[in-house]
Amino acid sequence: MVAIEDTLNERILSQIIDGELSLNWELVDDEGHSIYKRDSLAKYSKDGKILKILPQGTNPNDTGPQFTNIREIWIDAPLSPHEPEEIAGPDEFDGRIELFGLPGGFGAKFFYGLSIRTGYRKIFSEIDQVTQCRIVNMTSAATDPGVQGNQFILSIEKFEEFVRKIKQTKQRADSARYVINSLYASNLVAEITGDPKKKLLPGRLQETQQLRSAISDEAPWTISQLSELAVTFSSHAKDFAEKDPLKLKSVLEDLELVSIETLIHRFENNLRSGKSFSEYQWQKFFEQNDFILKQIFAMPAIYYDREVSVRFADAKNGGQRKADFILYNALSGS
Structure with a gap:
């Protein structure tokens, strides 16, 4: 058993159980006597390639599992567990001992049970409710996602995408709250001065519109x-x-x-719809949104027409050419 350097009266103990390196945490008094501990918060597979998190409740008084069914979360080991000091140590800000190399969204502090952070916990709660899986295997390998036996396969890439979306939503919520608060302040002053009140403008994105609508007293436009x-x-x-x-x-x-x-968004929906759009349908799309075509040219281009004959048929009704679109230079007229 090896003890890592004490930090804020915390200590990490490592031991080998069934060939796997297991990490325990305990709180000690000034004399080094154990006051409180959490056993087996994390362990490494025998070959050291998989880090297994055993998430517990965030409350130090709650040492039970964080989820009903899920008992372990497997991650491709970011660090080789040769020495405990290489995989865990004090955080530079608060000094609490943390596990190094965890993906974003994971709580790395042993004090809080290596639990999933509140903002990102929903995906594991959903897996916990929908499946009976005991293990969530987060892998970077090209493996098909889904349920395999008692494991739920979830790629790290997908989880990181989820974390990015949650962060993005929080930023938009903060922005929407600022807009609403500014509107309330402006309209309060307007009410006193007798000036016209402002209306809440809808945001650019659907998520922003929903957030502003949910926060505001006004109905959406x-x-x-x-x-x-x-x-x-x-x-x-x-x-x-x-x-x-x-x-x-x-x-x-x-x-x-x-x-x-x-x-x-419309263009992507057309591509993903599975329908086979004809050339005519795509031409209509660009005709209705001709400003896209104008972005191609480094000059002021004006839309003229589509399906324009640029070479007429000969005596035998051959050789005819039609251009999908005609645009002309507003400066030179070409």
Whole structure:
């Protein structure tokens, strides 16, 4: 049994059980006597290639399993467990002993039972409820995901993608909360001064729209309201350009960005739908969104028409050529 350097009266003990290196944690007094401990929070496979997390409750008084069915989470070992000091040590900020090399979303502190962090725990809770699997095998190998015996195969890549989405949602929620709070403050002052109150604008992304709608007291904008907003903006565009040209430029850039994002979403949906779109259907798509074609050229190009004959048929009705689209240079007319 080897003891790692004590940190804030914590100590990690390692021992070999059935050929596997097992890590235990305990809290000790100033004289080194054990006060409280957690057994087998993590262990390494016999060949040292798999790190096995045995998640426990986050409360130091709760040493039970964190999940109903799941007992172990396997990860491709990030570090070779030759010496305990190489795989665990004090965190540089709070001094608590942590396990090195865990993927994002995992709690690395032994004090808290190496549990999954609250924000990212849902995926394991879902696996726990939907399956009876005792092991979640998070692998970097090219293995088909799904249930294999008592294991749920989950690639590290998929889990990291999940963590990124959760972080992204939190950032958008923080942004939506800031917008709502600013709106409340602005409208409170407007109510006192008698100025017109502002309306909550829908966000660019669907997630943002839902977040703002959930936080705000206002109902989401209807298509009719958005159309009215567009008409109002159009009728006052000239005044806008004269009084605040920089703001107008920013609004136009945002609108263009929204248009492109929406278009990319529609384009991807068409590709993934499984339907076989004909050339005519794709031509209609680009005809309705001709500004995409204009992005190809490093000059001001104007859409003219599609299916235009650029060479007519000869006497034998041969040699005819039609261009899918015709655009011309607004400067040179070519």
